[in-house]
Amino acid sequence: MQNNQIKEDNYRVFAMLSNYLNKAPEYVDKEEIEEIVNGGLSYEYAFAIIMAAAFGLDIIDNEADKKVFNLYFREMFHKLDENEFYSNPYYKNIKIPAMKIGNSELKYDTYKPFEGFVCDDIIQTKEGRQVPQIGFFQNEFKFPAVLENGRIWMTITPNEIETMKEPVGQAYGNVLTYGLGLGYYAYMVSEKENVESVTIVDMNEDVIDLFTKHILPQFNHADKIRIIQSDAFTYAKSEMPKEKYDFVFTDLWHDVSDGLDMYLKMKEFEKQNPETIFTYWIEKSILCYL
Template structure:
């Protein structure tokens, strides 16, 4: 029993260590790994992913050859954490293929394309939690430059459509049916994807940002083949959930109000309290699996 407790505590320490190292890397130098470094290691017969892992581990100060603890951390996390992504797979995404994003600015909001540099690391999917309790972030990279749509607020990236959004919304897209309510507009990726589904009759989008709504209405929604399904309401999401959601008789509700886990925990918990007001409705939340790892 004591050994199990010690193992559980060690796994918690490992989780914390990996998250701390990745946080520093992603926030301060996600593009420090270069093509030249990768290709030099790949010449030894290993994959691009393994080369990326080795460079990242070294940058974190890990000795994966002589120190057993570092070697275990590498094997338990890095090998399940790093992914070389296929740009062509995302280029064939319906939104990327059919929606053209202009460069335009309204108020404090700016619509434009941003980019990942070759071998720049970024979060690409929800955290994986193993049976043993290990929480493994999912980090992706592309071999070449990758462009993606974004909305900036005061020159800070606020909303994007990256592989992370695409992957973490797949389940909510697949599940949507009937009359759908979604909290959070962004660039309309979720609204677009479900508007293409025959099983979805109507989509009500609630967002509080007037500039973003104006950008969407003027430049993006006219490109939607099934734009007639979509209704946009400028309102506070939580007030709408409390007072209007029960009246709407929605079949499916998807909430995407947060930038990441750090600002999402409290909003997630608050929105969960309104589920009881609509007992027949199916609820889904963006990056819920990752949020639950922090609760």
């Protein structure tokens, strides 16, 4: 009975958060949250109260709503320090020019003050509760982005930085990464002394062109980088076993919704490469759906 209730709570929270992030991520008003904070509450708690009210939760008299608030909302929202992320090596050393090539556009996008966004992997508790991690900044925050046909496709936001910390830290030797994006992962691992080479597999010619002309020349260790234009799964099947990579990182999806099937498909190739370490972007969040 408890497991069913937890599943219902998870579903309820995810439905609320999905509606908020997709339709009204700028819902929280700066003046409203500042007024609550001036009353002695933290930004995180004030943000949680505002969002609970927006979702129609009665956290005073309704015990079920109060429980959801305490178990999810109080652990869900995080005020982030923009200076911490601006000091990231990629942010500090790589400058993104605004330009278009084909259907791809390179630019800086922004999070507005108190705009909510996913900032890390889902946290799953021992009892099975799944708590999304939503961040916000007090001030405007700029981040690099690639748009495909006017739609944001690839970014380097706090979410990418936080969810790539482990696979960056673990990488060594000859590294293979599926998915180029703006080259964040390739840059971070190329800076490591114990990484000898970084092979990037991506099939988008426009993105490769943008990266090769405008971003790769800014790398301190561009000599470590090799780019192969290919479908990831074709390469994984025919070429990956021949190369004997030490470490593989896969980042082919936009989020969990389009990543689950690709994640499972790539996992099958681990059997053909038993001596290689495989890691996957937002794997902790993906596993919550399996």
